[in-house]
Amino acid sequence: MAKINPNYRKLSAGYLFPEIARRVREYTTAHPDVTIYRLGIGNTTEALTPTVLQGLHDRVDALGVRETYTGYGDEQGEADLRAAIAAYYAARGVTLDPGEIFVSDGAKADAANVQNLFAQESVMAIQNPAYPVYVDSNVVAGRTGEYDAESGSYAGLRLLDGTPDNGWFAPPPQRAQDEVDVVYLCSPNNPTGAVATRQQLTEWVAYARQHRAVIIFDAAYAEFIADPELPRSIYEIEGARECAIELTSLSKFSGFTGVRLGWAVVPFALRAEDSEEGELNRMWNRRQSTFFNGASNIAQSGAAAALSEAGQAESRELVAYYMENARIIRSALRELGLDVVGGDNAPYLWVKTPHGPDGQPLGSWEFFDQLLHEAGVVVTPGSGFGPAGEGYVRFSAFGHREDIEAAVRSIRERLKL
Amino acid sequence: MAKINPNYRKLSAGYLFPEIARRVREYTTAHPDVTIYRLGIGNTTEALTPTVLQGLHDRVDALGVRETYTGYGDEQGEADLRAAIAAYYAARGVTLDPGEIFVSDGAKADAANVQNLFAQESVMAIQNPAYPVYVDSNVVAGRTGEYDAESGSYAGLRLLDGTPDNGWFAPPPQRAQDEVDVVYLCSPNNPTGAVATRQQLTEWVAYARQHRAVIIFDAAYAEFIADPELPRSIYEIEGARECAIELTSLSKFSGFTGVRLGWAVVPFALRAEDSEEGELNRMWNRRQSTFFNGASNIAQSGAAAALSEAGQAESRELVAYYMENARIIRSALRELGLDVVGGDNAPYLWVKTPHGPDGQPLGSWEFFDQLLHEAGVVVTPGSGFGPAGEGYVRFSAFGHREDIEAAVRSIRERLKL
Structure with missing residues (x-):
């Protein structure tokens, strides 16, 4: 008699975005004439660029x-694309062997699957707030107990x-009883828009090396970093290749959200407490060869084009x-007196909820509802990214300029702060 | 201290195809002038068709x-593609709701991931011989003990x-102590080329309903069935939607091996012993929403084109x-006196190894080596698909016609039987 994987039942509520969609649908059904401005999901809106289009068309022609x-093709990705990715890192001073690069259909799948490399009893440490996939994948894998609505x-x-005080990047644990085995860090962070400083990453790498922990570094938004002092790859930190896996994607850099193309870097030097030399790299190779059959070859040619000089420009x-x-969003929200961080080195703005009529700060979902009902603007409740996100909402900067401007105008004119 | 998932170390040898590649490389390095004919991996070789190319180009243009x-897009697939898939089934008399269809990047990933729906302690029954992914995914998931080289x-x-006697489809277990929870069936089968009869599937569906087992039915080669009496979908069997998940792919039907597009059907009516109504369908929806971000939208448009009337033709x-x-392969091998099944409703031929000089049948790898060394022909050793494949090799019918003809000529002229 087949029995189900009971871990699915532990998953709290629905996935965040379906719940947002439900509330928006409910509202628009009741108010069909209201214009809705979607600054919720971080979904790209601008067309693919000419060089990428050429790469895609050329590959389709070749397939004909x-x-x-x-x-x-190779499950790990086509040789020319892996070489192009290595060259892309080399231009930033990071030397990688193509055999350390695994092309995938996007960072989400890699972020969800990477936990499978580690022992079931691993203590997983996850940034709070963070992209829900890190938590949910570990719940489904059975590494957690039940959800506690209180916490x-x-x-x-x-x-x-x-917290605002630690720049939304908690420092490594100090006490022995707080030791962790695998650490998920996302920088630039989704949802806070914060970027880990060189100092913060150096501390984490030192911690990981000392305790033989492994850092899963999600760099999907690296190309939004404008400040040259901020690290765009964890491998800019000395020693990181012994202790870190990096996940990246062309979704937000080149508009590949629908085309689907990302990659994971699993260095040969990466080590766990009980691994042999190069074993984690070989394990990921085996996982990808067994559970995956390569990214679409058309998407891979588009990616190679995106990583060309013209494509990158x-x-x-x-x-x-x-x-x-x-x-535009940041300056408007600040003019209204709202407390905003992010949006300078990341496409996300992290906005503290204003005080409600009772003098207390609104909850995330309360401010979500207020923005929806008063201004027709959809954002993402910070609490959907973890309990530390309560009292915040995330604005996404992805959208057509005219829609962003109209949303900002609607907020200025209609939001009652 | 991070520790690795120890299940990876249980995996026997390498994955089958890398081992084949290694032996071929070794041989060609030693004999650089020998022409190699590759009838090993089941990889498509003919160009995408005009209707598909148009669908792909049109979508690339739209993205520009x-x-x-x-x-x-929706992780489950674009609405028009899901509707096209439902219509494709309807034309064969199988009614599915688009909400039961989950578009993926191919049947391999679905075949590897589907085990995650079931409890860790499930007894998994796998056809022997079979595509190695069913076994390997369960090993990595921790459902097995160590590999036993003997068995x-x-x-x-x-x-x-x-076995030849059961037409390469074992009947359901009879004894209580042999009861199984989840059953992997692949029809047309890879590697044997055998197709389950309506009677055989009816027996399995009856077993599954009686014991609340779940059948994972891999129908990736369904379009190769020529005999109208043979079922092409398990849902042609009454009651199957209560007990079966079906996996399908455009890889072999439309040449999408590199484009990547498949789908899983998880019926609303599917039940496990402890599941609620529709729960397995919702679980797969949740898995795909968490671990996957949708197939490439370009591939999805190509798939919709492939499923149009012109595309199917x-x-x-x-x-x-x-x-x-x-x-061509079958008739040549039979003329040489070899025992061949398959190749009539499947693109694979299952060939019994001939007797060696000692009068005993050769092992799979021995005949593999003989074909490589004497005729330059690469096949796949049957033992790579499971112990019951020992004493057989698989010939793949994928290839350019002239290469197939040259391979057959080389076998006729050079193989010493």
């Missing part, structure tokens, strides 16, 4: 001719609480476009 | 215009031994091309 048709977390998970224009959106 | 650009299997897994021509290859 038997002499240039290709079927299954907003799951038994057995270690949350690393971000065009992608940087896309980033600049979204960052101007962020500037 | 901001008004028609799309970013993240060629892992402690805790239940192998369903195929072109895809059937591709299938006919490969099946003519199969006929």
Whole structure:
């Protein structure tokens, strides 16, 4: 008699974004004439750029001719793309072997699957707030107990609480009883828009090396970093390749959210307490060869084009476009007296909820509802990213300029602060 | 201190295909002038068809215009593609709701991930021989003990031994102590090319309903079935939607091995012993929403084109091309006195090894080496698909016609039987 994996039942509520969609649908059904401005999901809106389009079309053409048709490729990615990714890192001073790079269909899948490399009893430490996939994948994998609505977390998970004081990056644990085995860090962070400083990452790398912990470093938003002092890859920190896996994506840099292309870096030097030399790299290779059959070859050619000199220049224009959106939102919200961080090195703005009529700060979902009902603006409640996000909402800077401007106008004119 | 998932170390040898590649490389390095004919991996070789190419190009064009650009889509697949898949089933008399269809990047990932729906202690029954992913994914998930070289299997897994007598589809277990919870069936089978009869599937569905087992039905090769009496979907069997998940792919039908597009059907009516109504469907929805971010939108448009009337007609021509290859291989091997099954409703031929000089049948790898060394032909050793495959090799019918003909000529002229 088949029985189900009971861990699915532990998952709290729905996934965050379906719940947002439900509330928006409910509201628009009741108010069909209201214009809705979507600054919730971090979804790209601008067209793919000419160099990428050419790369995609060229590959489709090649697939239409038997002499240039290709079927299954290497699960790890096509050799030219892996070389292009290595060159992309090299231009930033980070030397990687193509054998350390694993092309995937995006950072979300890698972020969810990477936990499978580690022992079931591992103590997983996850930034709070953070992208929900880190937590949810570990719940499904059975590494947690039940959800506790009071604390907003799951038994057995270690949350690393971000606060305004620590710049939304908690320092490594100090006490022996707080020791952790695997640490998820996302910088630039989704949702807070905060970027870990060189000093903060250096402390984490030192901790990981000392305690043989492994850092999962999600750098999906690295290209939004404008400040040259801020690290864009964890491998800019000395010793990181012994203790860190990096996940990256072209989703936000080159508009590949729908095309699907990302990669994981699993260095040969990466070590766990009980691993042999290069074993984690070989394990990820085995996982990808067994559970994955390579990213779409068309997407891979698009990615190679995106990483060409011309492609990168065009992608940087896309980033600049979204960052101007962020500037527009930030300055408007600050003019209204709201407390805003992020949006300078990341496409997300992290906004403290204002005080309600009772003089207390609104909850995340309360401010979400207020923005929706008064201004027709959809944001993402900070509490959806973890308990430390309570009292905040996330504004996404992805959108057409005219929609961003209209949303900002609607907030200025209609939001009752 | 991070520790690794110890289950990876249980995995026997390498994955089958890398080992084949290694032996071929070793041989060609020693004999650089020998022509190699690759009838090993089941990889498509013919160009994508005009209707599919148009669908792919059109979507790339749409992504280049901001008004028609799309970013993240539904993790479950685009609505028009899910509707097209439902219509594809309806034309065969199988009614599915689009909400029961989950578009993926291919059947391999679904086949590897589907075990996650079930409890850790589930007794998994796997066809023997079979595509290695069913076994390997359960090993990595920790459902087995160590590999036993003697039996060629892992402690805790239940192998369903195929034989010439049962047409390579073992019947359901009879004895209570042999009861199984989850059953992997692949029809048309990879590697044997055998197709389960309506009677065989009816027996398995009856077993599953009686014992509340769940059948994972891999129908990736369904379009190669020529005989109208043979079921192409398990849902042609009454009651199957209560007890079966079906996995399918456009890889072999439409040449999407590199483009990447498949789907899983998880019916609302599917039940495990302890599941609520529709719960397995919702669980798969949650898994895909957490661990996956949708198939490439370009591939999805290509798939919608492939499932159009014109697209299906072109895809059937591709299938006919490969099946003519199969006929050529089969008739040549039979003329040489070899014992061949498959190749009539599947693109694979399952060939019994001939007797060696000692009068005993050769082992799978021995015949593999003989074919490579004498004729330059690469096949796949049957033992790589499970212990019941020992004494057989698999010929794949995928290849350019001229290469197939040259391979057959080389076998005729050079193989010493």
